Amino acid sequence: MTVTNSETAEPAAVPTVRRRRLSWPGGESVTMLLVAPVLVLAVFAGYVWWRQAAHLDATESSILAWSAIRDELLQHIKLTALSSLIVVAIAVPAGVILTRGRARAAAPVVVGIANTGQAAPSIGLLALFFIWMGPGMLPALVGLSLYGLLPVLRNTITGLQGVDQTLVEAGRGMGMSAVATLFRIELRLALPVIMAGVRTALVLVVGTAALATLIGGGGLGDALNSAIALSRPRAMIASAVLIALLALVVEWIGRVLELVFRPKGI
Amino acid sequence: MTNSPELDTTTGRPAADISGAEITLDSVVKRYPGQKVAAVDSLSLTVPAGEIVMFVGPSGCGKTTSLKMINRLIEPTSGTIRIGGDDIRAKSEDELRRGIGYVIQGGSLFPHMTVAKNIAIVPKMLGWPAARIAERVDELLDLVGLDPARYRSRYPRELSGGQQQRVGVARGLAADPPVILMDEPFGAVDPITRQRLQDELLSIQRELRKTIVMVTHDIDEAVKLGDRVLILQEGAQIAQYDTPERILAAPANDFVDDFVGSGSQLKQLTLTRVSDIDLTPRTTCRVGESSATAIARAEQAGDQSLVVLDDRGRPVAWRFLRQVRRHETVQDGDRENMVTLDQRATLNDALDTMLTSSHGGAIVCGDRDQYLGVIDFDSVTEHMRALGREHADGAAPREPA
Numbered sequence: 001m002t003v004t005n006s007e008t009a010e011p012a013a014v015p016t017v018r019r020r021r022l023s024w025p026g027g028e029s030v031t032m033l034l035v036a037p038v039l040v041l042a043v044f045a046g047y048v049w050w051r052q053a054a055h056l057d058a059t060e061s062s063i064l065a066w067s068a069i070r071d072e073l074l075q076h077i078k079l080t081a082l083s084s085l086i087v088v089a090i091a092v093p094a095g096v097i098l099t100r101g102r103a104r105a106a107a108p109v110v111v112g113i114a115n116t117g118q119a120a121p122s123i124g125l126l127a128l129f130f131i132w133m134g135p136g137m138l139p140a141l142v143g144l145s146l147y148g149l150l151p152v153l154r155n156t157i158t159g160l161q162g163v164d165q166t167l168v169e170a171g172r173g174m175g176m177s178a179v180a181t182l183f184r185i186e187l188r189l190a191l192p193v194i195m196a197g198v199r200t201a202l203v204l205v206v207g208t209a210a211l212a213t214l215i216g217g218g219g220l221g222d223a224l225n226s227a228i229a230l231s232r233p234r235a236m237i238a239s240a241v242l243i244a245l246l247a248l249v250v251e252w253i254g255r256v257l258e259l260v261f262r263p264k265g266i
Numbered sequence: 267m268t269n270s271p272e273l274d275t276t277t278g279r280p281a282a283d284i285s286g287a288e289i290t291l292d293s294v295v296k297r298y299p300g301q302k303v304a305a306v307d308s309l310s311l312t313v314p315a316g317e318i319v320m321f322v323g324p325s326g327c328g329k330t331t332s333l334k335m336i337n338r339l340i341e342p343t344s345g346t347i348r349i350g351g352d353d354i355r356a357k358s359e360d361e362l363r364r365g366i367g368y369v370i371q372g373g374s375l376f377p378h379m380t381v382a383k384n385i386a387i388v389p390k391m392l393g394w395p396a397a398r399i400a401e402r403v404d405e406l407l408d409l410v411g412l413d414p415a416r417y418r419s420r421y422p423r424e425l426s427g428g429q430q431q432r433v434g435v436a437r438g439l440a441a442d443p444p445v446i447l448m449d450e451p452f453g454a455v456d457p458i459t460r461q462r463l464q465d466e467l468l469s470i471q472r473e474l475r476k477t478i479v480m481v482t483h484d485i486d487e488a489v490k491l492g493d494r495v496l497i498l499q500e501g502a503q504i505a506q507y508d509t510p511e512r513i514l515a516a517p518a519n520d521f522v523d524d525f526v527g528s529g530s531q532l533k534q535l536t537l538t539r540v541s542d543i544d545l546t547p548r549t550t551c552r553v554g555e556s557s558a559t560a561i562a563r564a565e566q567a568g569d570q571s572l573v574v575l576d577d578r579g580r581p582v583a584w585r586f587l588r589q590v591r592r593h594e595t596v597q598d599g600d601r602e603n604m605v606t607l608d609q610r611a612t613l614n615d616a617l618d619t620m621l622t623s624s625h626g627g628a629i630v631c632g633d634r635d636q637y638l639g640v641i642d643f644d645s646v647t648e649h650m651r652a653l654g655r656e657h658a659d660g661a662a663p664r665e666p667a
Contacts, residue, residue, distance in 0.1 A: 164374075166370060166371070166372075166374050167374055167376060169339065169370070169374075170368070170370055170374040170376075171376075172339065172363070173337060173339055173363060173368035173370070173447075174363060174364070174368055174387055174388050174391075174437075175359075175360045175361070175362070175363035175364030175365075175388060175391060176360070176387070176391065177360050185376060188378050189376075189377070189378060263377075263378035264378065264421065265377050265378045265379065265380070265421030265422065265423060266377050266378055266423070
C-alpha cells in the first residue's frame with residue numbers, strides 16, 4: 001500500500017457493496033414484453049381489414065362470421081384457462097408431495113408417467129377420453145389437463161429441489177414450522193421455476209385446444225376444421241392465423257405472469 | 267449463579283448481567299441407523315451461562331451433530347439436554363427453537379426478504395407488535411455495525427459477504443434468546459472480514475453476555491473467541507474441555523497437542539489480547555471540527571496523523587495531517603470500511619492489521635466501536651520481547667538460538 005493512499009486504514013480486500021437495480025420491471029424486459037402485443041395487434045388489424053375487404057362466398061362468410069369466431073374464441077380461451085388451472089391445481093401440490101419425506105422415492109415414477117402422457121400424441125389422448133366420456137367440452141378439458149401436467153409437475157419438483165437446503169434448515173432452526181418453511185421459503189424461491197413450467201403448459205394447452213373440435217369440445221379449431229372439410233383454403237389460412245395469434249397472446253400472458261410472480265431480491 | 271457482587275475479569279461488570287442460560291448435556295448419544303459407530307457417543311458437558319464455548323475438532327468428529335442436538339434439528343438417540351435446567355423435550359421443537367438463536371455459515375439469509383424482514387422472522391412468530399419489531403431491527407442493525415437507514419430495506423444480494431454475515435448474527439439475536447448456536451458462522455468470508463466479525467462478536471458478547479455455542483474447525487478462532495474450548499475426537503469423545511490458556515499451556519494428550527499445533531511463541535500471539543498491551547494515545551478530532559485547530563493539537567502532541575471520530579465517538583478515518591489540511595473542516599469518513607481492532611482481538615490480528623496500515627499501527631475500539639487508542643509495532647514487539655525473556659528464564663534453553 002502506498003503512503004499517498006487517502007484512507008490508509010482501508011485495505012483493498014474489504015468488499016464493496018454491490019448495488020444492483022431491483023426495480024421491476026427492468027427496462028430490457030419491458031421492451032421484450034412490448035414486441036408480442038404490437039405484432040399481434042398489427043396482424044389482427046390486417047385480418048380485420050382483409051375480412052372486410054375480401055369477397056367471400058357464402059360458406060366462407062359463415063365460417064368466418066364474427067359471431068361464430070367470437071363464440072369459438074371464448075370457448076378456446078375457456079378450454080385453455082380451465083385446463084391450465086386444473087394443471088396448476090394438480091401438478092403443484094403433487095410436486096410438493098413428491099419432494100417431501102418418503103414420497104421423494106416416488107418422484108421419478110410419477111414424472112415417468114407424466115412423461116408418457118405427454119409423449120403420447122395429443123390427438124390420441126383426446127380420442128381416448130372421447131371414447132371413455134363421450135363428446136363435449138369435459139373430455140377435452142381432461143385430455144388437455146393431462147397433456148399440460150408434465151411441465152408444471154417437473155418444474156415444481158425441480159424448483160423445490162433447487163432450493164438451497166441450508167435455507168430450509170435455517171428456517172427450521174429458527175423455529176418456523178415445516179408448513180411455514182414450505183410456503184414462506186421453499187415455494188417462494190421455487191416460484192420462478194414453477195412459473196416457467198406454467199408458461200410452457202399454457203403454450204402446449206392453447207395449441208392443443210385447437211384439436212378439441214374433433215371430440216366436440218369447441219374452440220377455434222371448429223372454424224379451421226370446417227374450412228378443411230369444405231375445402232376453403234382462404235378460410236383455412238384465416239382461422240389458422242387467428243389460432244396462432246391467440247397462442248402468441250397466451251404465451252405473452254405467461255411471460256407477464258412469470259415477471260409478476262418473480263420474488264423481489266432474486 | 268448467586269447475585270453476589272462477583273466481578274467478571276474481562277469486563278469488570280457484575281456477573282449478574284449475564285443474560286445467558288446454562289446448557290447441560292448428559293450422556294447424549296446419537297446413532298444413525300445402519301452405522302456401527304455412534305456419531306456422538308455419550309457426550310456429557312456443561313456450558314456455563316454467559317460464556318462462549320467453542321466446539322472444535324477434525325471433520326466428522328461429531329461437533330456439528332452435537333450442536334444441532336441442542337436445538338433438536340437432530341434428535342438424540344438417548345441422553346438428556348437441558349437449557350437453564352429445563353429438558354429441551356418439554357417444549358415443541360418449534361417453540362424451543364424460537365427461544366434459541368441460530369446462526370449459520372454465510373448468514374443464510376432468505377434472498378427474497380429484505381434485511382429487516384430477515385431479522386424480524388422470529389419476533390414476528392413470537393407475536394411481537396409491529397412497532398416493537400421495527401425498533402428491534404434498527405437496534406440490532408446498529409449493534410452489528412450496519413446503518414439501519416441504509417441497510418434495512420436492502421435485499422441480501424445487495425450486501426457483501428461480511429455484511430450478510432452481520433445480518434445473520436443480528437437475526438440470531440433478534441428475539442433476545444438466552445442461548446445462541448453458531449455453526450461455523452465465519453467460515454465463508456475472507457480473513458480480514460472474518461477477523462472483524464470475530465472482534466464484533468466479542469464486543470457484542472461483552473454487552474449481552476449470552477450463552478454461545480459455536481462450532482468451528484479453526485483452532486485459532488476457537489482460542490480467540492472461546493471462554494472455553496471443547497476439543498472433540500471421533501465419536502464426539504472429549505479430548506479436552508478447558509480454557510484456551512490451559513489448552514495451549516497444558517494439552518491433555520497427544521491428540522490435543524497435534525491439533526493445537528506447536529510454536530509456543532506464535533501461540534502467545536493468539537493468546538495475548540490487545541487489551542493486555544498499553545495503547546498509545548493519538549490525537550483525535552471530531553468530524554466537522556476546524557482542521558487548523560485539530561492539526562495544531564496534533565503537532566503539539568508530536569503526531570503525524572489524526573484519528574477522526576464521529577459524533578458517537580466511533581473512529582471513521584485515520585488521516586495524515588497533510589490530508590486533513592486539504593479541507594477547512596474535518597471531513598467525514600467511511601466508518602463501515604474502517605478496519606479497527608476490538609480490545610479483545612489477539613496480537614495475531616493486530617499484527618495482520620498493522621501490516622496493511624501505512625500508519626504502522628491499528629486503531630483499537632471498545633464497546634459499540636468506541637475509540638480507545640492505537641496499538642503500534644513497538645508496543646507489540648516490546649511485549650513479545652518481555653514474554654520471550656520470561657520464557658527463557660522459566661525454561662532451560664533446549665538448543666542455542
